[in-house]
Amino acid sequence: MTERLVVIGGDAAGMSAASQARRRRAADDLEIIAFERGHHTSYSACGIPYWIGGATDGPDALVARTADEHRARGIDLRLGTEVVAVEPDRGRVRSRDADGREEWTGYDHLVIATGARPVRPPVPGIDAPGVFGVQTLDDGEAVLRGLDRGGVRRAVVVGGGYIGVEMAEAMLRHGLDVTLVDRNDQPMSTLDPDMGRLVRTALEGLGVRVVSGAAVREVLTGPDGRACGVATDDAEFPADIVVLGVGVRPGTDLARDAGLPLGAHGGLLTDRAMRVRGSERIWSGGDCVEVLNLVSGGLQHIALGTHANKHGRIIGTNIGGGYATFPGVVGTAVSKVCDVEIARTGLKESQARAAGLEFVTAVIESTSRAGYYPDAATMTVKMLAERGTGRLLGLQIVGREGAAKRVDIGAVALTAGMTVDQMVSLDLGYAPPFSPVWDPVLVAARKAADVVRADTRKG
Numbered sequence: 001m002t003e004r005l006v007v008i009g010g011d012a013a014g015m016s017a018a019s020q021a022r023r024r025r026a027a028d029d030l031e032i033i034a035f036e037r038g039h040h041t042s043y044s045a046c047g048i049p050y051w052i053g054g055a056t057d058g059p060d061a062l063v064a065r066t067a068d069e070h071r072a073r074g075i076d077l078r079l080g081t082e083v084v085a086v087e088p089d090r091g092r093v094r095s096r097d098a099d100g101r102e103e104w105t106g107y108d109h110l111v112i113a114t115g116a117r118p119v120r121p122p123v124p125g126i127d128a129p130g131v132f133g134v135q136t137l138d139d140g141e142a143v144l145r146g147l148d149r150g151g152v153r154r155a156v157v158v159g160g161g162y163i164g165v166e167m168a169e170a171m172l173r174h175g176l177d178v179t180l181v182d183r184n185d186q187p188m189s190t191l192d193p194d195m196g197r198l199v200r201t202a203l204e205g206l207g208v209r210v211v212s213g214a215a216v217r218e219v220l221t222g223p224d225g226r227a228c229g230v231a232t233d234d235a236e237f238p239a240d241i242v243v244l245g246v247g248v249r250p251g252t253d254l255a256r257d258a259g260l261p262l263g264a265h266g267g268l269l270t271d272r273a274m275r276v277r278g279s280e281r282i283w284s285g286g287d288c289v290e291v292l293n294l295v296s297g298g299l300q301h302i303a304l305g306t307h308a309n310k311h312g313r314i315i316g317t318n319i320g321g322g323y324a325t326f327p328g329v330v331g332t333a334v335s336k337v338c339d340v341e342i343a344r345t346g347l348k349e350s351q352a353r354a355a356g357l358e359f360v361t362a363v364i365e366s367t368s369r370a371g372y373y374p375d376a377a378t379m380t381v382k383m384l385a386e387r388g389t390g391r392l393l394g395l396q397i398v399g400r401e402g403a404a405k406r407v408d409i410g411a412v413a414l415t416a417g418m419t420v421d422q423m424v425s426l427d428l429g430y431a432p433p434f435s436p437v438w439d440p441v442l443v444a445a446r447k448a449a450d451v452v453r454a455d456t457r458k459g
């Protein structure tokens with residue numbers, strides 16, 4: 001008998017799951033219906049800041065697979081259709097299309113891939129015209145329309161996380177005066193403050209005014225009702241455009257209303273096969289789930305496309321009759337602002353402390369290429385290692401070309417449970433155009449290993 005898979009959410013996790021299930025099961029064996037409330041499917045939100053900044057084309061270029069391409073592969077994709085209720089007991093979902101028509105659809109398997117919803121600070125003026133989020137391709141188009149209005153000279157970006165700094169770059173590329181307002185002490189709070197300070201210095205060097213430790217209290221509006229600035233407790237910052245990048249929360253209202261299990265961070269809880277805990281037929285992945293952090297051992301909500309795509313593929317494999325599991329993450333993320341690359345993996349100091357881990361740190365400065373090779377640029381590398389054992393706990397890098405992807409060495413070492421001492425002997429590639437003879441990550445590992453040894457002798 002033909003089974004039916006229903007997917008809620010037509011982007012990275014949902015359509016990866018649908019596509020992988022389709023690869024493994026033919027249409028007469030598995031009917032697939034995917035509901036997406038928006039107008040796009042399989043789009044790269046990751047590319048939005050680069051599209052807005054003019055580095056890439058968009059929006060079509062950011063669509064990995066169109067609705068028609070999915071349909072041609074036997075997926076009944078229904079755009080502009082929102083799922084408004086899930087009834088796990090009866091195995092059905094209620095959807096509402098653009099004309100307000102509602103219907104029930106039964107399922108044998110359900111994939112909840114509803115993503116995350118952007119945080120909008122609950123302050124006066126936040127919904128005024130001229131205030132933009134950057135979550136969807138429609139948002140990207142709205143920002144570009146806002147920039148095209150003419151007379152736009154000043155931008156305030158609210159939020160100093162990776163989306164905030166990427167949007168600061170995009171606004172700079174439009175030639176605007178950019179102010180970044182962030183409530184944390186340093187931008188990029190996924191880094192330790194000493195590394196975040198380097199990002200701040202880099203932003204300021206690019207001409208961005210960085211206002212830290214300041215929460216937005218109000219979006220100011222002009223006589224025409226449009227945003228004309230933001231106010232914090234201490235100051236007002238005029239703006240012709242306000243861009244929000246203040247983080248996201250798991251989009252789990254539907255799941256919560258259906259009585260499905262949520263974790264402390266509001267994300268759905270799944271097993272390693274990405275099956276929702278306690279549900280035989282319901283699966284979930286992407287930005288709406290919590291994931292195991294392999295370094296801390298705790299659950300976390302990390303909204304990244306790299307995880308969403310893997311989750312979707314695992315879910316599709318399992319629904320398709322195979323077997324796949326997601327082991328967890330080590331917390332790797334890379335970003336950039338203009339030519340400054342920012343990377344982290346593992347735990348930062350406060351996360352290690354919260355996990356009850358004692359650690360030592362090592363910070364080094366090195367270069368991206370052999371010092372004598374043209375365009376060698378400095379990079380700062382910070383390493384956290386567990387006291388006593390010397391196990392690598394975290395790695396952060398801020399530098400120029402070649403800095404960010406070096407963090408992958410740390411991601412592999414963390415996954416393998418390596419000590420910093422073991423890392424020192426890693427057989428990394430070397431030639432003058434690519435690194436000094438001792439790669440910056442190895443120099444940091446060497447220093448961290450020394451600190452671990454000195455600490456052990458002392459204690």
Ligand SMILES: Cc1cc2nc3c(=O)[nH]c(=O)nc-3n(C[C@H](O)[C@H](O)[C@H](O)COP(=O)(O)OP(=O)(O)OC[C@H]3O[C@@H](n4cnc5c(N)ncnc54)[C@H](O)[C@@H]3O)c2cc1C
Pocket residue numbers: 008009010011012013014035036037038044045046047048049081082083084113114115116134135136163251254285286287288303304305306307308
């Ligand atoms: C500006 C920006 C830059 C980013 N850059 C990076 C990056 O560099 N690297 C990286 O790894 N990640 C990045 N990300 C994160 C990445 O885009 C997300 O992690 C990824 O898109 C998550 O995929 P998802 O399928 O879980 O959720 P989403 O992409 O959010 O998709 C969920 C979909 O579900 C739909 N939906 C929700 N509820 C319903 C409902 N009830 N009915 C029907 N449809 C529904 C939504 O409309 C949405 O299309 C970035 C995100 C943004 C916004």
